[in-house]
Amino acid sequence: MELYGFGESGNAFKVAFALQAMDIDWRLRKVAFFAGETRSAAFRNLNPMGEVPVLVDGDTVLSQSGVILDYLASKTGRFAGRSATERREVLRWLFWDNHKFTGQIGPLRFLTAFLPEEKRPAGAVPFLEGRVKAACKVLDTHLAGREWLVGSAPTVADLSLCGYLWYPEPHGVERALWPGIDAWLDRLAALPGWQHPYDVMPRSFPGADARDK
Amino acid sequence: MELYGFGESGNAFKVAFALQAMDIDWRLRKVAFFAGETRSAAFRNLNPMGEVPVLVDGDTVLSQSGVILDYLASKTGRFAGRSATERREVLRWLFWDNHKFTGQIGPLRFLTAFLPEEKRPAGAVPFLEGRVKAACKVLDTHLAGREWLVGSAPTVADLSLCGYLWYPEPHGVERALWPGIDAWLDRLAALPGWQHPYDVMPRSFPGADARDK
Numbered sequence: 001m002e003l004y005g006f007g008e009s010g011n012a013f014k015v016a017f018a019l020q021a022m023d024i025d026w027r028l029r030k031v032a033f034f035a036g037e038t039r040s041a042a043f044r045n046l047n048p049m050g051e052v053p054v055l056v057d058g059d060t061v062l063s064q065s066g067v068i069l070d071y072l073a074s075k076t077g078r079f080a081g082r083s084a085t086e087r088r089e090v091l092r093w094l095f096w097d098n099h100k101f102t103g104q105i106g107p108l109r110f111l112t113a114f115l116p117e118e119k120r121p122a123g124a125v126p127f128l129e130g131r132v133k134a135a136c137k138v139l140d141t142h143l144a145g146r147e148w149l150v151g152s153a154p155t156v157a158d159l160s161l162c163g164y165l166w167y168p169e170p171h172g173v174e175r176a177l178w179p180g181i182d183a184w185l186d187r188l189a190a191l192p193g194w195q196h197p198y199d200v201m202p203r204s205f206p207g208a209d210a211r212d213k
Numbered sequence: 214m215e216l217y218g219f220g221e222s223g224n225a226f227k228v229a230f231a232l233q234a235m236d237i238d239w240r241l242r243k244v245a246f247f248a249g250e251t252r253s254a255a256f257r258n259l260n261p262m263g264e265v266p267v268l269v270d271g272d273t274v275l276s277q278s279g280v281i282l283d284y285l286a287s288k289t290g291r292f293a294g295r296s297a298t299e300r301r302e303v304l305r306w307l308f309w310d311n312h313k314f315t316g317q318i319g320p321l322r323f324l325t326a327f328l329p330e331e332k333r334p335a336g337a338v339p340f341l342e343g344r345v346k347a348a349c350k351v352l353d354t355h356l357a358g359r360e361w362l363v364g365s366a367p368t369v370a371d372l373s374l375c376g377y378l379w380y381p382e383p384h385g386v387e388r389a390l391w392p393g394i395d396a397w398l399d400r401l402a403a404l405p406g407w408q409h410p411y412d413v414m415p416r417s418f419p420g421a422d423a424r425d426k
Contacts, residue, residue, distance in 0.1 A: 049309055049351055060298075064308040067301060085273075088280060095277040096262055099311040107344075121343070123336020130334070131320075138262055 001026045004046070004054040006033050007203035008114070010106060010164035011065045012053040016200045018069055018159050020193030022078045033204040034114070065163070066094040069156035079156045089150040093157035101139065104131040105164045105171045113169035114205060132172035136181065143180030147187060154191060162188050166197055214239045217259070217267040219246050220416035221327070223319060223377035224278045225266040229413045231282055231372050233406030235291045246417040247327070278376070279307040282369035292369045302363040306370035314352065317344040318377045318384045326382035327418060345385035349394065356393030360400060367404060375401050379410050 003019065003026055005012025019026040031037050031052050038050045047054050047063045054061060055068045062068045070091065073080035081087040097103075108128040111120050139161065142149065149157045164171050165185055175182040188194060214232065216239055218225025232239040244250050244265050251263045260267050260276045267274065268281045275281045283304065286293035294300040310316075321341040324333050352374065355362065362370045377384050378398055388395040401407060 048355055049313075062301065062305070064305045064312070066308040067305045070304065071301065088275065088284065091283065092275070092277045092280045095279040095308070095311055098308055099277070099316050100262075103312050103316050121336050121340040123334050124340035127334040127337035127340070142261055 002029050002056040003027070004029045004031050004056075005052045005201050006031050007198050007201040007208075008167075008205055009033070009052050009201075010102065010109075010167065010197065011051075013166070013197040013200060014065045014160050014163040015053045015055060015068050015072075016197075017163075017194060018072050018079065018156055020195070020200070021154075021159065021191055022072060022076050023193070024072070024076070028201055030202060031204065034206055035204070064098075065160060066098055069094065069160055073156045079154060079159060081150055081155050082153070086151045086155070090155045090157045093149050094160050096138075097157070097161045097163075100131070100135045101161055102164055104128050104135060105173065108132060109164060109167065109169050109171040129172050136173055136178050140178040140180040143184050146180075147184070154188070158184070158188060215242050215269040216240070217242045217244050217269075218265045218414050219244050220411050220414040220421075221380075221418055222246070222265050222414075223315065223322075223380065223410065224264075226379070226410040226413060227278045227373050227376040228266045228268060228281050228285075229410075230376075230407060231285050231292065231369060233408070233413070234367075234372065234404055235285060235289050236406070237285070237289070241414055243415060244417065247419055248417070277311075278373060279311055282307060282373055286369045292367060292372060294363055294368050295366070299364045299368070303368045303370045306362050307373050309351075310370070310374045310376075313344070313348045314374055315377055317341050317348060318386065321345060322377060322380065322382050322384040342385050349386055349391050353391040353393040356397050359393075360397070367401070371397070371401060 001019065001024060003012065003015055005016065005028060031043070033052065037043055038052065044050055046061065049063055051063055053065055053068060054063045055071070062071055073090070081090045108125065111125055111128070148154050149161065162185060165173055165181075173181065175185065214237060216225065216228055216232065218229065218241060244256070246265065250256055251265065257263055259274065262276055264276055266278055266281060267276045268284070275284055286303070294303045321338065324338055324341070361367045362374065375398060378386055386394065388398065
């Protein structure tokens with residue numbers, strides 16, 4: 001399978017992590033996000049929503065990480081949940097992630113880490129920080145005394161929600177404040193196939209790779 | 214079926230619209246949102262995410278409108294898409310709605326219409342307005358020369374994305390600017406079962422019903 005993505009995209013990382021954890025053969029098609037590639041006509045032709053990740057599996061072209069994760073879980077039967085009830089719970093957490101968790105964390109990190117301060121809309125960062133904190137409380141409470149989000153095994157819901165929490169740039173989730181989230185991330189990082197996002201896909205931000213040297 | 218919701222919730226309206234369009238027998242369990250009911254222990258016991266809508270169908274208790282819409286479409290075979298490819302497309306738009314469309318429109322309307330100005334986080338409104346406008350462009354472009362989001366018939370994707378666009382309070386989507394969205398909303402309002410959200414469920418905002426008299 002071919003994955004369109006780049007290092008900084010936590011949404012692309014969710015899919016890359018799933019592909020590796022499910023032991024699927026895949027290759028990266030790196031997208032030059034910060035050079036504007038997702039706004040190009042060629043990319044919009046592939047995905048009119050103008051977003052990564054896009055997964056290509058033969059004739060099937062999918063976007064939105066939640067759909068891709070659901071597709072991979074259905075296709076392989078892995079990380080899918082073990083009953084119809086569990087599968088609905090997995091889908092529920094995938095939606096909640098897009099709506100309330102990653103949906104706030106992603107823009108918060110983008111504004112603070114990748115947008116020059118003079119272009120940052122005043123007040124947006126504290127607003128998003130408040131929303132991330134409220135979502136962390138829901139997630140941390142759910143994880144108290146529980147190893148995984150749904151049932152007794154990891155599912156694509158876990159692979160989705162953790163997507164942005166590995167990055168060094170500020171994203172609003174301080175692990176030290178949330179013991180349930182902190183321990184769950186340790187369990188996730190111990191799964192076969194986990195690697196740090198910046199080791200899975202090269203970065204797109206200008207000079208990012210040079211800075212590491 | 215029993216739906217937990219209230220008039221102001223566009224996410225609850227999505228489900229109410231689907232229940233009516235699918236001709237399902239349902240009743241409302243009104244939630245006193247503005248009196249804090251979704252933060253109560255009893256409500257959190259029903260839904261730890263602390264959100265409406267919640268749908269109860271016998272032993273099945275579901276939250277997140279996207280999951281509920283997927284459940285209703287699967288159960289009835291209506292508004293579901295006509296092939297596996299269409300069903301994945303429906304799910305993709307449901308995710309995009311939660312992530313990029315309603316996920317921005319809902320908070321924008323909440324901040325401007327229901328939060329006193331002194332409590333409104335500075336800068337959050339223009340930030341959200343920008344994100345809504347970018348999403349409108351994607352949606353309007355997709356709807357050009359097309360009647361429904363997926364295939365040739367309405368699906369739960371249409372019922373989802375329109376959820377907040379009926380409200381008189383500011384939500385960032387000006388119909389006059391987006392001809393594709395405007396015509397699509399006319400088609401949606403002509404579907405059997407459509408009613409204005411404030412006619413489907415009573416409001417929760419203090420004094421809202423009295424103001425109408």
